[in-house]
Amino acid sequence: MSRTKQLLIGGLIIMTMGVPNATTANENDLKLTIVNPQNLYDPSPNGYSTAVIVPANARVAYISGQGGQDGTGALSPDFAVQVKQAYANLRTALDALRARPDQVAKLTVFVVDHDMSNLEVLTRNVKEMFGEALPAQTLIPVPKLAIDPMLFEVEAVVVLD
Structure with missing residues (x-):
């Protein structure tokens, strides 16, 4: 199961999605950050996100x-x-x-x-x-x-x- 966190920062909804795994040494290594700005059309009902941030050193x-x-x-x-x-x-x-x-x-x-x-x-x-x-x-x-x-x-x- 994935875990989702939402933050509201300067009009942006930022969702950090990851898969919790007790055996993973650093579960933050794989998290993608999904960004759907509030002042733009919400694309999620159409099956996509506005932007995705890839973790450093990925x-x-x-x-x-x-x-x-x-x-x-x-x-x-x-x-x-x-x-x-x-x-x-x-x-x-x-x-x-x-x-x-x-x-x-x-x-x-x-x-x-x-x-x-x-x-x-x-x-x-x-x-x-x-x-x-x-x-x-x-x-x-x-x-x-x-x-x-x-x-x-x-x-x-x-x-x-």
């Missing part, structure tokens, strides 16, 4: 864009299926790094021919994976991705312990 990993290909490389023509699979692929990459979703500081998502109807699918999937530890995120509409049937891709910046 090791950072960059996960390449994960598309919606399954283990055989097949792509569904359905946008929602591709998004779900892309987040499953991101989770597999995190597992390979021995990292958890609450260690992701930043996501960049690319959506082919984006329109507002995609937002519900995107928000649902990011909230399922990240819960309250919503990373900073940028959505970039694109005309196409590396492979013609790809409709979605997500890349991540991860803080390692």
Whole structure:
């Protein structure tokens, strides 16, 4: 379970999120600080945070864009299926790094021919994976991705312990 602290400093809501672990020598080493200024629109209902501060001296990993290909490389023509699979692929990459979703500081998502109807699918999937530890995120509409049937891709910046 994660523990959340909120501080109100000069119009900023700062949330420090960490995973308590009695066996961890210094649990503060991994905490990401989520910043959502009160005078800006609250992005958390849409599945992201305005900013995330990475701890000093943290090791950072960059996960390449994960598309919606399954283990055989097949792509569904359905946008929602591709998004779900892309987040499953991101989770597999995190597992390979021995990292958890609450260690992701930043996501960049690319959506082919984006329109507002995609937002519900995107928000649902990011909230399922990240819960309250919503990373900073940028959505970039694109005309196409590396492979013609790809409709979605997500890349991540991860803080390692």
